[in-house]
Structure formats: structure tokens, C-alpha cells
Amino acid sequence: MFEQLFPILLLFVVAAVLAGVLISLSIFIGRRTKLGKKGQPYECGIDPEGTTREPFPVKFYMVAILFILFDIEVIFLYPWAVISKELGMFGFIEMLVFVLILLVGYFYILGRGALKWD
């Protein structure tokens, strides 16, 4: 059994070693700069004011996360669109159910007020 599994094991070892090598290379060989002036954000040579990592209002993240979900769900519409003629009425009703399920999610979001901006 071991001989048969050996190539797979080898693949995993190679993957782990590669990841390890890449990381250790960047740690050991990569030039490290003492964070001084170099660590500062550069903007037209003028000294920066405040930090660049301003926290965004959480609303942006909310919308982004919700967008990912609805965006991905739509990929199921493409395969259906390709063969919608063959599937006929049955496929249409199935898709309607699918969209209805998404709609429930949408109504939930609305009800929770996740899309309100102010």
C-alpha cells in the first residue's frame, strides 16, 4: 500500500517543502529594512498626515459580503441558461424556486436593515 501511495505522499512533501522554502527564503535571504523612514507611506514627498489604515465604516464590508453571496449564486443561472430549452417548463420552475430562496435571503437582509446607509 505504501508504495502505491508514495507518489501522492511525495507530492504533498514537495508542496510543503516548497511553501517552507519560499517562506524561509524570504525570511533569511530577503533584505530586511529597519522600519524608519522607509516604512512610511510615500505620497508626493510630503510628510503623511495620520495613518493610512483608517477604519472604514462597517457598512462597506456588509455590502461587500452580501454582494459576494448574491454574485456567486448567480453562477447557477448560467448552466441553466445554456440548456434551458431542453429543460423546458420543469427547469424554469426549478430555477424559480431557486430564485425564490435567494429572495427570502434578500427580504431578510432588508428586514434586518443591513442595506440602510444612514
Add this chain to the structure above:
Amino acid sequence: MFGITHFLFIAVLLFGVGVTGVLISRNIIVLLMSVELMLNAANLAIIAFSRALNVMDGHAFVFLVLTVAAAEAAVGLAMVITIFNNRRSINIDKYSLLKW
């Protein structure tokens, strides 16, 4: 000749990178990205097999996996936001209330 083994090699390599990332990274966002990498490596393997076997099942499966990955990412990011609100840090070393 460019065959299934090449695709599988890439897939397993990506998978290994993802696993290593989960095991050594200390930043939650990087952890989530590593997990996504693992799922997508598996996707690549499925697509490669599907093509080699000349069946369509694998393609449909990949769509499902993509959706699952999106759902997991959404929940993960939402949790990161909650944690950041409570703690102002996304470094996993600082989460020592419960021993990791």
C-alpha cells in the same frame, strides 16, 4: 505531453500551500485565504479529472463548491468584523482566552 498529472501536480501543490498557510499563519484574513486556496486546489483537481474522464459532473460540482466557499468566506469575514469591533486586532495569537 501535457496530461492530467501536470494539473494534479499544480492542484496538490496549491493544496499544500493552503495547508501550510493555515498551520503557520497568525492573521485571520490570511487563514481564510489559505482555506479558500485549499478549496480551489480541490476544484482544480476536480476539473482536471472531469476533463480527463470526459464527463460533465465535475463541472457542476465545482459550481457548488464555489458557492460553499463564498458562504464560508462571508461568514468568516462577518466574524472577523465582529472580533475586530470587540478587540481591535485580527492577530490570532492574541486570542488566548481559550487555549488555541
Add this chain to the structure above:
Amino acid sequence: MIDTTAASIDFSIIAPEIALLAAAFIILVSVYNKKMRNLAPVIATAGLLVSLLIAIEQMGNPKTGFFGMVTCDDFTVVFKILFVISSLLILMFGRRYFVSKNIDRPEFYALLCISTMGMMVMASTTDLVVIFLGLEIMSVPLYVMAGMDKRSLESNEAGIKYLIMGAFASGFLLMGIAFIFGSSGTTDLRRIAADFQFIGENYQLYFNAGAVLTLVGFAFKVAAVPFHSWVPDVYQGAPTPVTAFFSVGPKAAGFAALLRIFNFGFEDMEFISDIFWMLAVLTMTVGNILALRQGNIKRMLAYSSIAHAGYILVAFAVGGSAAMSAAVFYLFAYGLFNLGSFAIITQLEIRSGCKSELSELSGLSKAHPYLSAALTVFMLALAGFPPTVGFIGKFYLFTAAIDGGFIWLTIIGVLNSFISVYYYLRVVKVSFLEKFEGTFVPVKYTPAMMAVLLITLAGTLGLGIFPEKLLEISRAAIFAFL
């Protein structure tokens, strides 16, 4: 043999799932309305009850549909009943806890329904793709439920840890499914089982790699050592009723899928039994030994749940219908007394400021004699004393192991049970012998809580004395697909 190619779209097969989903949707849409929002537990209970009734109706009437993707045999039905009952019990004793911690949200009940539906999907299929989907439908709500207490740092941590470890496990599982798919050209376990010899000859390497990766994925989900590191943290950090939910349903669903895959699909795989006994020995021993020195009851029960997963894995190592039906029996029994003990911990934690440390139990027998008596029964059941169902379950498991020729595995199992007696009885000792300190806080019982305690107590003792019916059911479940 069930026809795999039946292209029947028969919605009666998935009616229990539809009922749960409908309940969840009604709850989600009703967040607009204040009054409806408060009805969420009622709607969820109604959905679960309808689902339970339909599932019982499906018993003894095997069907397959959706192009062979969904199978509903007695095995499926038995597990569906187990999932629904555990969710119902959680619902009954969870509400008051959430109200007292000020985290009672309607979403919880919707998530509970959806998660239960995912478990059902996992148990009701022979297709690896659908098993994966069911697993994710089950898991994603669990992650949210673990992190439900948004203001509690522990709960946050439990949520994110569970999410990362769960997704990590899904990655392994998915890679395993990819390799199995690549080597066999199908994801249907029935076809894999039929063509097993053929696959074995031609694509041994990919197939074995796939099987091992799949096993790793599920080992994470059922908390087998060495993939258990997330369990104690998640169990301790999550709100207590949610922890109770984790310890029964998802675990049973994981074992159901494992049963389907490894004892039905890959039945003829040679080395799988070896892997299972190693997992079983490790899981039992590590779980029990680490449980010895826990000061937190939830953490202790987490390790104890790892140990119990080990006992069930013994059945997987042995294989065969006797051991498998013992495993199903044990899952039911474990569900009962574990939910009972979690109900008591929940009840105690409702008192303000309690973190379910072991020391908080001191003097419990004076303050709440009935509660401590019930706790004693559940601890005895967990340790496996007669006349509780815990003893009967272990008895069947280990008899099956001896019959299967795994005598030393049985010996290790029995030794482990002896170790576990120490920490279970310590709970009893603290509650009976140690002096009560601090102020007396009365515990208010709700009718629902009383009902949960009575049901679990009656089950633990009643099934311990008359186990025949449950054994019959679990045998029927196994014979449905063997």
C-alpha cells in the same frame, strides 16, 4: 437493490427537509414584524414536529430519487429522527438561556432548522457530492451559532476557530472526493461499491489517497484524535445550548456519512480497518486522559465527547452489521444522556455569573436535590454504569468487538471506561460532598426545561432497562443498506 437511474423527481422523499426549510424561511422573513419575531421558537418547533412526523411516516418505505442523488431508506429515517429529536430538545431548553444572556434572536431558530436540514441531507444520500453539500449546509449555520454571543470574546473566538478548522476539514474532504471521483469516474457510492474491484486494479493510488483524505476530513468533523484540537475551545466558548447541539447532531451526522462511505462504499478496502482501530485507540485514550484534569465542566464534557467518539470508532474498526447497529444504538443513547447533562449545566448557568466551573457545583445536592440527582444519573450513564442506557450501549459495542475478534481493542476500551469513571464521579462528588458556599440562588424551572429533564431521564433509565425496541430500530437501520 434500489434503481440508481430512476430519474424521479419525487418531493415526498425530501418532505422533512422541505418542512424545516419552510420553517426557517418563515422565521427569516418575519423579522420585519415584532410580534412574529417572538413567535420564532414556536415556528421552529412546529417545523421540527412536522418534519419528525413525516420522517416517521417514511419508515419502512425505501425510495430513491433525484437521479439517484437522494436515497431514503430506514437508515436515513432513523438518523433523521435522531437529528430532529435532539434539535427539539435543544430548542426547548435553549430559549431561557438565551433570554437570560440577552442574546435571544430569531435567527438562532432559523439556523437550527437549516443546520438540522443539512444533517438530514448528509444522512439521506449515497452521493459524495450531496454528502459534501449536506455537510456544508450543516456546518455554516454551526459556525454562526458558535459565535452567536457577539459581545462575548469567548464566543467570538469559538466561532472563528470552529470556522477555520471546519473549513480546513472541508478542504481535505473535498480533495478526497476529487481523488475518488478521478479514480472511479463517479461520485455515487453504490456504483463505487459495485465496481470496487475494477477501481482497485486500475486506479489504486488515486483511490487510496482519496479515501484517506476523506477520512481525515470526517475525522475533523467527528472530533477524532489527532484532529480534535478545536473541540474543547469551541465547546467551552459557544453558548451552552449551542454546545449541546454540537455534541449530538453534527457528530451523529458525521458518523452516518462515515458509515455510508466506509462501510458501504469502500467495504472491500483492506487497510481501512487498521486506520479505524488506530483512530479509535487514540481517540478514546487521549480524550479520557485529557478530561481528567479539566476544571471546567463544558471543557470536560468536550473531552468526554471526544472519548465517546472513540468508543463509536471501535465499531467502525470491527465492521459488520452487529457492530454498526451497536454504533447507531450508542449514538442515540449518547444523545440522550449528553443532552440531559447539558440541560442541567444550562439550567445552572442561567444563574448570573456562572461560567460552569466545576467548583460552582459544590453543595448542589443541598440547594437543588432533584437537579443533582438527575446530574448523578447522567454522569453514571456517561461513565457506563448499569442500569443506564450508557452501560447497555457500551455492552453491545464491546460484545460486537469481541465477536469480531478485536479482543485487545475491547480491553483498551474497557480500561478507558474505568479511567472515565474518575472524572465523571468527581462531578458527583463535588455536588454531594463539598460544602456549599456563597449565597443561595434559586433555580427557576420552566415547563420546557422540566420536560427536557424528564424525557432525557426517562430515556436514560428506561432504555437502560428495556433496550430491545431501540436495538431493533438500530438493527433495522443497518440492515436497510447492508
